[in-house]
Amino acid sequence: MNVNPSCVVACWRHPLMKQCSRIMRLTILFIIIGVLNASAKSYGQISIQVKDTPLSQVLEQIRKQSGYVFLTNQQELGKYRITAQVMDADIKTVMDKVIGKLPLQYRIIDRTIVIKQKNTTTENIIASDPETPADIEVSGRVVDEKGAILEGASVWATKGSFTQGTSSDKNGNFTLKNIPDDATLHISRLGYQQVDINLKRAKLPLTVTLKLSIQKLDEVNITYKTGYQQISKDRATGSFVQISKEMLERTPSTNLLDRIAYVTSGLVFDRKPTTGAMGERQTPYIIRGLSTIQGNPHPLIVIDGFPYEESTQEGSNLYMLLNDLNPNDVQDVTILRDAAAASIWGSKAGNGVIVITTKKGRFNQAARVEFTSNISIKDKEDLSYLSIMSAADAVEVHKSMYERGLYNPYDANYPTQRNFGVLPEAAEVLLQLRKGNITQQQADAKLAALAAYDNRGDVEKYLMQRGVDQQYALNVSGGTDRFTYYTSVGVDQNRPTNVGNSSSRITLRSDNTYKITKNLTLNAYINYTQAKTINNGLDYMTMLHSQPLYTRFVDEAGNPVAIPYKFRQTFVDTVAYPTMLDWRFYPTLENKNRNNTGTNMDIRAGGSLQYTLPAGFKLDVSYQYQRISHELKNINGANSFFTRDLLNRFMGGTPTAVTWPIQRGAVVYYNNNTQKMWQARAQLNYNKSFGLHQVNALAGMDVSQKNIDGLSDIWYGYNEETGLFQSFINYDQFYLTRPGSGQERITAGNNVFGNVRRQRSYFANAAYNYDNRYTFTVSGRQDGANIFGVKANQQLSPFWSAGLLWNISNEKFYDLKILSDLKFRATYGFNGNHKSASAFATITYTNNGLTGYPAGQLTGWPNPYLRWEKTKVVNLGLDFGFVGNRVNGSIEWYQKNGIDLIGPVVNDPSTGIASYSGNQANIRGRGIDLMLSSRNLTGALQWNTNFTFSYNSNKVTAYEVKPMAGQMLGGGQPVVGRQLWGLYSYKWAGLDATGKPQGILADTVASYQKVMGFTGPNPNTKPEDLLYHGTSTPRVSGNILNNISYKGFDISFNITYAYDYFFRRTSVNYNNLFPISGNGGTYAQSITHKDYAKRWKKEGDEAFTSVPAMPASSDFNLNSFYTSSAVLVSPGDHIRLRDIRIGYDLSRLPINKLVKRAHLTATISNLGILWKANDQGLDPDYASREIPAAKSYTIGLQLQF
């Protein structure tokens, strides 16, 4: 059976297809897949090849392959050793072969196999027990510790040689007839501890409570997924972390990445996305520290075996997004942290790998329906956190500027000096007074009114709203012995706190597996995501930061008021020709005059074919096609400020005969890009046991291709109703524009872009295990890509790793009872990383702004020398479990060196390339990851704790470009011997007696002018004069997650911590207060930080303030010195309460019997900081201009039928 996904997708592109028909087609496709399910045939498939192996181990193999549960006396089984070989047989054949010659007998009851000693002589037993007891009927119900129904528990009664069994039904009920009344009842279920009940003393009907078997959950069920294979935790040498479905369900977020951000060690989420040395964007998700400087910093995301990339319209820059994945479809997430874990991903693995496995149906599973709903209410952000100076201070400042005469040029010369720039309202009042238009009393009254106002109330009332996020997800899964199915639908509707913004998403997924013949299994899946973002909200944060707090957004009655924006009010009030459009900016109306929408369609379809070959081989081929299209349409309505401003600027003619080069109507920015990607893989697996030896190996090849094509355009005079736009525009003509008399062309926006990426890789790995005591692994991969030069591609630069696992507690000599489980792991190897740089000259087309002709811009110089960056990782780990697994965990030490990292290489400028990206830098990273999980209380009241701790530090060991003080202060400049992202500042020696800041140069106090000196090529401040505080990303971080449950109630809370890092605070910037007169009347903010109130005012103030005195005139050196000085650097250390979640298990209530599981939760997120090292009241994650995320309250419901 073959579904060719690319064919299906091809039909998709037909232009006539409307949205609804797309969904219809999807539905049809899903039905087809469903019908195909029914045509598959049934085969049981168990292969056993053992030599002198303990029976218990053989049965475990059978269990893993078949899902059958064994009920037996473990001690007795230990004495039998088995030698057998069965290939692809059904369960009965296998069992006969395995225990046929032993003095045992077995019985298959539903999914359970009961093994016991053979009845040698039944008669004898009866004879020896003449008082045959009365037969009774035994019935009861099986539940877990929380009272939830347990289906499929094996229940059997024994007495001597008598055995009779059944299993619990959907409601947990069981009934056994004709049971001796003194028999023993055994109840068992996979993952639970067996319960034995003597019927003589039991009260009927029974309610049997099974306790979780932690041993089994932790040890047996965990298999790590690498995207190429599954590795049992017992045989994993590398550094893996798995995040379970339960952990993922804790956080009610639309995006999966939010759900893994704060719950695991080694993965740090640093919410400040910073820009790198050369302006590269960094990712907030960092696995074990950064190991690149200019290269791609994002971890690789893998979904169901294939790398997954969601790119934005910026083209070749790939961002780490997972917006198109419904997190409710995810089964678990495995994080690959070291070389051995990740080396199978070769050149993509340098930043670690996040492997996502989606939910699937299971063979022989009755239909199961899961429903999840989360509804979150999010508070408005607290605007009082903003660090803007008060309205009263602002009025005072503007008065003093006026008194210094700094606003006079705006009065006297207007409009001859082109002073159209914005002035704050207080300045306009004072200029009115100066002209004699108003009296002193009127002016004073106006200023007093301004000083008493605070526009944050307006913003909160008119531009902010309560956020509401809704999430619904439904899935149906199940399977027969021949096929499995999983189908889901998810709907998300998010409303952020900015009025006018919203987003919605629909996801559909279907995943099916068929056994076609006894050796051939086919899997096919299709995902469809449609998302829409509406982004009409006003950026009120920027608005607040660029206006004095006294600037009204509405009048007393709540009507929209125009604020000073782009041009002076006096200008827009007076220039108007009779026909000119209103040139004022009304902040509370803007979000109604825009229609900015982004539409995203993502289809991902693929499948795999597995063919079992003789002698332990299995061939696995897979293919995936993905197509993501983004459409961005920003409609600036005819009444939006943007459109009015544009039209006014270009309006021409005379007052009596006005001409409009741009016609009335909306201005639309349109951008559409489509990413098409296919990936294919052929892989041969080999798994075989020889007695105590076991070999698992695979080898294969990957090929992938990705295209991005796009176009962008601008439409003028657009009419939303008719869809028509202005088709005749003279883009070549220079128009005289106002204000002033500049010459401008109308921007033509049409632009087409595109690129293609190809990669081909060969990979292999092998694991050898001896007696579950020693495991050795090796792994290798070679990558080639079309982004590198022939010189680099021809070089054989494989990425490889080797690893060792020693299961110490399985050794015969090991007898440390208390530490029941102890493993040691060691790995060494190389991963790679790339940068989207090219060995070829690459060009992008744009329209030349000067001539209007299509022009090619060289976006990449031909660079034949570029090659992969390498990451060398050494990892040592210890896994431990204390007796009864009350406490278990792991500790790992690693060294992660970035080698041949890409950085700027300086070159003779006469060649035309003064600096190019070359493999020149090295970093040495080191760290420790610790994970502990403990069961503090068991029993009715349960208390579990998960603790993670990560330490990571790095050091730049080679970097070709010498640092300069200015760049170091700017951040992101690598300095040899120091950590990447080091935070530097000017040394601080307090304020002098006149309120001027002082620094230190060569151990002597120096004036700030001296420190700043000549900032050109020969500055007074050298790199060694700067103070190095440490890093700006936490070196120590982790979380503590506590979970307490009692009788169906559970409560959990997550506390995160971050230590050993620094951040730079903002403070006053006096330059912003001084109006800049000159051509064009450069816009002056006229406000600054609220620290203004704490400034030095009189002699003696220097004893208790570090805020410099206000200078007499704009002083760039003072500002640059103060804002980069040590006094504004604070430690970022803090402890934060992420969330609290309370749950109740509704299935304990007498509700519909159809419901197997019902869980109601209430979560409060973003509870805030519990402790912080800085005493300025700042949240270190929100130290500059943003406001901490507001609390949100979520009600969640999970149902399972």
Added chain:
Amino acid sequence: MPALAVAMLTGCSKNWLDIKPEKSQAIPSKLSDYAALLNNTAQTNSNLLAIGELAGDGHFVTDAVYAATTTAPALNAYTWSQLTVLQNQAGYNDIYTRIFFLNVVLDGLNKLSVATEPERKELAALKARANFHKAYSYYWLSQLYAQPYQAATAATDQGIIVQDDIDFRENARRITVAETYKTIIDMLKEALPNLPVQTPHVTQPGQAAAHALLARVYLIMQQYEDALASAASSLNQQSTLLDFSTLPTNRFFVGAFNTEVLYHDEMGSNEMNNLHSSNSLVDPAIYNSLAADDLRKVIFFTQNTTTGNITFKGNYNNSNWQLFGGIATDEVYLIRAEAYARTGDATSAMKDLNDLLRSRWAKDVNGNTLFTDLTAADAEEALDLVLAERKKELMYRGLRWSDLRRLNLEPARAITLTRTVSGKTYTLEPNNYRYSFPLPTNALELGGHLQTTGW
């Protein structure tokens, strides 16, 4: 699974990875791609290094403006000194980046094979265009870093650094003055037949522009016969002059792509910092030398009524920051006039000069010019008049520096430049080594070049 099979098979083919990553639009592979690259005026027609203009006379800045200047090239060029070490000079990098860009285009065009005759012609035209831009860049550098041209010593004098390879690790090399001028002339002569007579836009050079550049180069080389021939060839194809009486006087610049422009190019603002735009004040002597009816007084200049400061607004570009650095017909008239005068033809020289000036003059209400033709008694007087006119007409075009370099070679016309900044006087004697600029230190260290003699 056919898709998979096809994928694996194609993926296995040996040259599968050799596809260029920016397939459809982004890898230059067709003639239209190279045409598009040459349309990129940000690379091909801008960022000429402006230090020569800064170092030339005719304008100055106040002490306050100089004190507020932070870029080392500006500080140095203005005072003909090396007050500050030139570690890495953006303007120097820009002009060589432009040459590298043109090398990438030329390298691609040389490797491109085309089938049809029209395509071969287009290919040749594109090569010619790229070579013109490169020749113009080399010419521009020759006026800054090469020693002034003297036929006697050109074979040994220091010329410019050239770079003809797209492998940026290959070192660029410094050639002699003779080689420099030969390279420029050869490139232009080779390009000429393949350049179009009419170009769709003045950012694209045509034959008139190439002839004009040759004329300019021959003038600098004091080969006046050749200069005359080239200037005449240029004017034969394009001789339009702007009628200044039709221009508005309230503009901040004359404007880009006007009818006089033969080839548009711009100086960068990188190294000028604040020594230009409204900060640069015009020498009052030049302003005062303009006749009352000379419209350049109101179109090229503006005088602040309170301070009396004169600033320039005659840029043939739509900006006060990016000065016009291309070629216009007014200059070609002056080249031909000078060449006539230098070769003894005073009459022809005066005709060219008068034709030019008439277009600069005001008209009466009936549209008749108020200009009275100038006369010269002999060729020497005509030459004096032409050279005086060059000083007024060609301000802020980077040409004055070249004129100083070549006129200094004639003892009678040699000028000693002086500037006083904050009480300190700087002097530049005629034929001083400082008429050739020093190389930035990173070029010396990383490229192993010899520093310009004298520095």
